[in-house]
Amino acid sequence: MDYSGLVIPILALVDGLLFGLAVKKGVVSFVLLVVAIVVSGYVGFSFIPQVSVTSLINSVVSYTTTHLQLLTTLIPIGNTGAVSLVVVLFVVGLGVGIWKG
Numbered sequence: 001m002d003y004s005g006l007v008i009p010i011l012a013l014v015d016g017l018l019f020g021l022a023v024k025k026g027v028v029s030f031v032l033l034v035v036a037i038v039v040s041g042y043v044g045f046s047f048i049p050q051v052s053v054t055s056l057i058n059s060v061v062s063y064t065t066t067h068l069q070l071l072t073t074l075i076p077i078g079n080t081g082a083v084s085l086v087v088v089l090f091v092v093g094l095g096v097g098i099w100k101g
Contacts, residue, residue: 008071016090018098036045 071082 009085012086012089013093016093016095017089017097018097020094022097023094024098028067 068083071086
């Protein structure tokens with residue numbers, strides 16, 4: 001028996017919860033990251049060695065389209081319904097994570 005259609009919405013909700021917690025707690029982390037990058041640039045270290053923005057965007061787009069096509073085959077409520085369900089559950093989890101985090 002294939003449980004993918006049940007597991008994916010549950011994971012979307014849990015992922016939204018964790019992402020919401022990370023967003024709320026991540027403001028301090030972002031500030032510290034900026035400070036670390038400025039200090040490392042001053043000292044002469046480099047965190048991101050020669051990564052182009054176009055190659056990064058192309059990788060993200062190809063990864064996203066591949067996994068969205070896979071998602072619509074696993075949840076049997078149609079293409080729009082499957083993506084909408086996962087997005088709604090993610091947003092609900094995100095809201096609860098930000099609110100309770």
